Amino acid sequence: MLRYLLSRILQCLATLWVIATVTFFLSKLIPGGPYDPDKPPPKEVRDKIDAYYHLDRPVVVQYVHCMGRMARLDLGPSYRFLDQPVQRLILRHFPPSAVLGLLALAIALALGVPLGVYAALRQNRLGDWGTLALAIVGVSVPNFVLGTVLLYVFVYRLGWFEIGVVEGPRLTTLLLPAVTLGGFSLAFVTRMTRASMIEVLRQDYVRTARAKGVSRRRVVWLHTFRNAMLPILTYLGPLAAALLTGSFVVEHIFHIPGLGEFFVQSLNDDPPAILGVALFYSALLILFNLAVDLLYGLADPRIAIGAQPKEK
Amino acid sequence: MEARGKERVINPKSKIQNPKSRSVVWRQFRRNRGALIGMILLCAIGGAALAGPFAWPFDYWRGDLRQQFLAPGAMHWLGTDEFGRDQLARVLYGLRVSLLVGLVAAAINVLIGSLYGGVSGYFGGRTDDLMMRVVEVFYGIPMLLVVMLLMTVLGRGLLNVFVAIGLVYWLGMARIVRGQVLSLKERDYVEAARALGASSGRIIVRHLLPNTLGVVIIAGTLRIPEAIFIEAFLSFVGLGIAEPRASLGSLVAGSLGNLEMQPWLLLGPSVAISSLMLAFNFVGDGLRDAFDPQMRT
Numbered sequence: 029m030l031r032y033l034l035s036r037i038l039q040c041l042a043t044l045w046v047i048a049t050v051t052f053f054l055s056k057l058i059p060g061g062p063y064d065p066d067k068p069p070p071k072e073v074r075d076k077i078d079a080y081y082h083l084d085r086p087v088v089v090q091y092v093h094c095m096g097r098m099a100r101l102d103l104g105p106s107y108r109f110l111d112q113p114v115q116r117l118i119l120r121h122f123p124p125s126a127v128l129g130l131l132a133l134a135i136a137l138a139l140g141v142p143l144g145v146y147a148a149l150r151q152n153r154l155g156d157w158g159t160l161a162l163a164i165v166g167v168s169v170p171n172f173v174l175g176t177v178l179l180y181v182f183v184y185r186l187g188w189f190e191i192g193v194v195e196g197p198r199l200t201t202l203l204l205p206a207v208t209l210g211g212f213s214l215a216f217v218t219r220m221t222r223a224s225m226i227e228v229l230r231q232d233y234v235r236t237a238r239a240k241g242v243s244r245r246r247v248v249w250l251h252t253f254r255n256a257m258l259p260i261l262t263y264l265g266p267l268a269a270a271l272l273t274g275s276f277v278v279e280h281i282f283h284i285p286g287l288g289e290f291f292v293q294s295l296n297d298d299p300p301a302i303l304g305v306a307l308f309y310s311a312l313l314i315l316f317n318l319a320v321d322l323l324y325g326l327a328d329p330r331i332a333i334g335a336q337p338k339e340k
Numbered sequence: 341m342e343a344r345g346k347e348r349v350i351n352p353k354s355k356i357q358n359p360k361s362r363s364v365v366w367r368q369f370r371r372n373r374g375a376l377i378g379m380i381l382l383c384a385i386g387g388a389a390l391a392g393p394f395a396w397p398f399d400y401w402r403g404d405l406r407q408q409f410l411a412p413g414a415m416h417w418l419g420t421d422e423f424g425r426d427q428l429a430r431v432l433y434g435l436r437v438s439l440l441v442g443l444v445a446a447a448i449n450v451l452i453g454s455l456y457g458g459v460s461g462y463f464g465g466r467t468d469d470l471m472m473r474v475v476e477v478f479y480g481i482p483m484l485l486v487v488m489l490l491m492t493v494l495g496r497g498l499l500n501v502f503v504a505i506g507l508v509y510w511l512g513m514a515r516i517v518r519g520q521v522l523s524l525k526e527r528d529y530v531e532a533a534r535a536l537g538a539s540s541g542r543i544i545v546r547h548l549l550p551n552t553l554g555v556v557i558i559a560g561t562l563r564i565p566e567a568i569f570i571e572a573f574l575s576f577v578g579l580g581i582a583e584p585r586a587s588l589g590s591l592v593a594g595s596l597g598n599l600e601m602q603p604w605l606l607l608g609p610s611v612a613i614s615s616l617m618l619a620f621n622f623v624g625d626g627l628r629d630a631f632d633p634q635m636r637t
Contacts, residue, residue, distance in 0.1 A: 039476060039480070040480065042477045043479075043480035054489045164621055164622070167617075168615075170573070170614070172576045172593070173609075177606065179599065180599050184603070269484075272482060273573070276577055277573065277576060292488075295492045295579070296492070309482055
């Protein structure tokens, strides 16, 4: 177990290092620097700025310096917001994204799981077909379409919600973005839950339990549901990735000053911010996946984490 | 196709050895109503995208500033945008872009993934360990971030979208092909080819990869809608296709700015991209079911 954990952590660190390296060199290729090349400041000022950002040294030296700094969790100063270290900018923009992401995840799981179970229990009947149809439409409509349509209908036409309200997150301003963000995941979870439930319901032990006279409700919730939920855990990883992707779109549509929008805006002229946010996102996802893997091992005693596969 | 013919000669038993022959798969695919609907929908969309620009009298790039923001009517079925360009013509063009990106990017994914997975699986041992370790490390990377960065570096444009998506999303394909090759390379015909003096490269490309075709086609088909979605997403956030070219993503983004006054601009691109994704999802599900009923969802 400990060995497995150690090797996983090493692997995560390797992934992070690859991301940092790729992002570093890619961001070096992005034109633009800390000052406008069309209206460069006087030479002395320029030299000072270059020295401040270490731009006066060879790229390799910059790279080593940058990696060393990141190891100390210092992401360096931003180009766009002089004097602001990137980590502070990230921490400022992250809370709205986090709240939104968690809300979307909650919607996806709280609605998707019951819907999936419902569909599975009425397999091939009207309720099942309806749910399935909704789910396949749900995974087909891209989030930017869903968001724009919701914006038009509920904000512009019906006027039920407002957008771009700055003072504090309120449920009314967060509901539409959260639904947009969670829509795909909701449909996805519904389909997965249904498939998983149906598979477990077919198992012999479920039939045995029924034959023994265990009530249907007890069989469904105690014998089937718990086992059917196991595969769902593995989908939490891709789900988190989908939420992250969606944040770029949703925050743009609904004018939410979150990290996704910050990243998109940084792409043009702020390499340190790009590097920082990319690393932050990656670390987040990697940690999440690691947690899911460990959780899976805890939830399913049949899986011995870290056990060596038997040699044939 | 030529390669498949060769394979039959070398391995006449392949039909028996395969758990399911192609005709069985096709029969099951046809029986699946969703897949059939998806197929028909896909053909209709593809036909519209191919024939549309010839049949429809307006060009996607030609604007008439006197005809800005016309509501849908007999002339312009989906209205016109802020430059007086016909929205239907732009949607049809966007569909072409989507389909092209889906096919080309998925093909690049398949190519890179097959070669990587093929080499890794064929050589096995330490090479395989190393190559798969690299894949594992890459797997943790949120690929969309890399694609966005690549697009920023390369600049907007259709060709760059191909490159960015094609170069990035091949890891899954590599894993699948490797798994297939691992089992295929133990077959007698590989031994025979080697005994006849065929080089490793030849065995991988001519004997092993053609036999993974079935699995690769399914996985490749599933890659198409994903590539289409990524292109539309990139164009939506302003990193994909550049003006005056149209992409379904950039068309939705364009309608976002005029949503209050000209909501009809949203209709065309939204319906187009959604039905395209729907069609591919139906077909993908059908393919998966036909090949592997265990996974039916």
